[in-house]
Each structure stands twice: as C-alpha cells, then as structure tokens.
Amino acid sequence: MYSERSSTFAGAVVWEKTAADGDGAILPDGCMDLIWMNGDVVVAGPDSRPYIARTRPGDHLVGLRCAPGTLPALLGTPAEALANARVPLADVLYDDDTARLLSSIAEHGDPATQLEKFAARRRLIARPDRRIAVTVSLLARQCPVREVADRVGMSERQLHRLCRREFGYGPKVLARILRLQRAMELVGSMSAAEAASLAGFADQAHLIRESNELTGRSFGRLVTSS
Numbered sequence: 001m002y003s004e005r006s007s008t009f010a011g012a013v014v015w016e017k018t019a020a021d022g023d024g025a026i027l028p029d030g031c032m033d034l035i036w037m038n039g040d041v042v043v044a045g046p047d048s049r050p051y052i053a054r055t056r057p058g059d060h061l062v063g064l065r066c067a068p069g070t071l072p073a074l075l076g077t078p079a080e081a082l083a084n085a086r087v088p089l090a091d092v093l094y095d096d097d098t099a100r101l102l103s104s105i106a107e108h109g110d111p112a113t114q115l116e117k118f119a120a121r122r123r124l125i126a127r128p129d130r131r132i133a134v135t136v137s138l139l140a141r142q143c144p145v146r147e148v149a150d151r152v153g154m155s156e157r158q159l160h161r162l163c164r165r166e167f168g169y170g171p172k173v174l175a176r177i178l179r180l181q182r183a184m185e186l187v188g189s190m191s192a193a194e195a196a197s198l199a200g201f202a203d204q205a206h207l208i209r210e211s212n213e214l215t216g217r218s219f220g221r222l223v224t225s226s
Helices: 071-075 096-108 111-125 131-140 145-151 156-167 171-186 192-199 204-215 219-225
Strands: 002-006 013-018 024-026 032-037 040-044 051-053 060-066 086-088
Touching: 013 111, 032 071, 032 111, 040 096, 060 111, 071 111, 071 156, 096 111, 131 145, 131 156, 131 171, 145 156, 145 171, 156 171, 171 192, 171 204, 171 219, 192 204, 192 219, 204 219
Parallel strands: none
Antiparallel strands: 002 013, 013 060, 024 051, 032 040, 032 060, 040 086
16 A cells, blocks of 8 residues: 655655565655654665565555755765665764654654654755756756756766766766656656657657666556556
C-alpha cells in the first residue's frame, strides 16, 4: 500500500508505504528523501539507476521526498557523496538535530510531521545556492547545458561541479531524468508519441531507449507500474 500528500515543507512530498512483497526497485527521479523505517531515519541519495530497496513484507516506511538540490544544503553534505546509496542520517549529520528528530518520533509518533519539522529547522540554518532552482527549471525545459551555464553566470565546468554537488550527477544526466519524469506525467492524458514530443524527446523510439537506459524497464511497463 502506498500513499502520498503535499508537504508543509515547500517543494516536498510526504509518502507512506507498507511493503507487501519484499524488495522493490526505486527508479531515478532526481530527488533525495529522508526515510523513517524500523526506528531509524536514513537519507536516500540521488539515484542514477534503479535502486533495489531491501524491505520485508509488512515493513512500514514514511518518507519526505525533497525536490532536486534541496537536501544537500540542509544536511551540509554533497549529493554525489550519497549517490545511489541509503545512509543512516546519523552518519551524515553529526549535530544534535539527528538525536532530536529520533527522540521526537519516539515520543510523539507521526514520523511524517517530525520529518517536516526537521527539514524546516535545517532550512533556517542552511545557505542554499540560489542558482540551484534556476538550474533545475532550465534543465527541466531541456535548455542546452551551455545556455544554462550562461544563465546562471558560470562556465560549463563550474556548472558540472555545481550539479554533482547539489544533484549527485552532471547536468546532462539530470536533464535526462527530468525529461523522462515529464513524459510519465504527460502520458496519462495523451499517447506515448505525443508525450515524447512534448517532453522533448526526438520521437517515441528515443523515449523508449531512454526509459530502458535509465530505469531498466520499457516505457510501457514503467507507466503501468507507476
């Protein structure tokens, strides 16, 4: 069983899942999550390939899925250090906030609300780079990397370093992931060919290739299982 809702923490989504049949594949979406599971909180780093989540039937998970480029500033840790990994929050954040979060969940329950409060506290002391949101917006619109670099006042090499630090991979990979996500959003109300065109793919065949390369699944299977 899976459910999600908009979060009180701007740009994030709260989700809950009860594992039904053990392991499952988590597909790249450009995001990072804070996940409460089995009495602990882990950081889900940015995925560039399917990640096999090791769960047991009946495990209950609660997560805060943050928009691309959000969590690294809150945690003070580069995204590339967490890429394709799941790491206990205590191994990422060494101040009292981790213990405070776990204590709050143990005392009050409601992990979703406690994760939101934690993120809000961290945002008060974080120093997010304002270029991050602009970069995500431009890459989501499939702007060429050179144009994105010019728009944020950086060289292409500097932009690549920024993207690896904040998103876990370079701008071209992020653009590919965002493009596939966009096609998945569109296909619910139109044909796959139309979704491919509007999302920025050369054609439907291009969409199918990208789906297989990024997720290991055909686009049809990807949509059916989403």
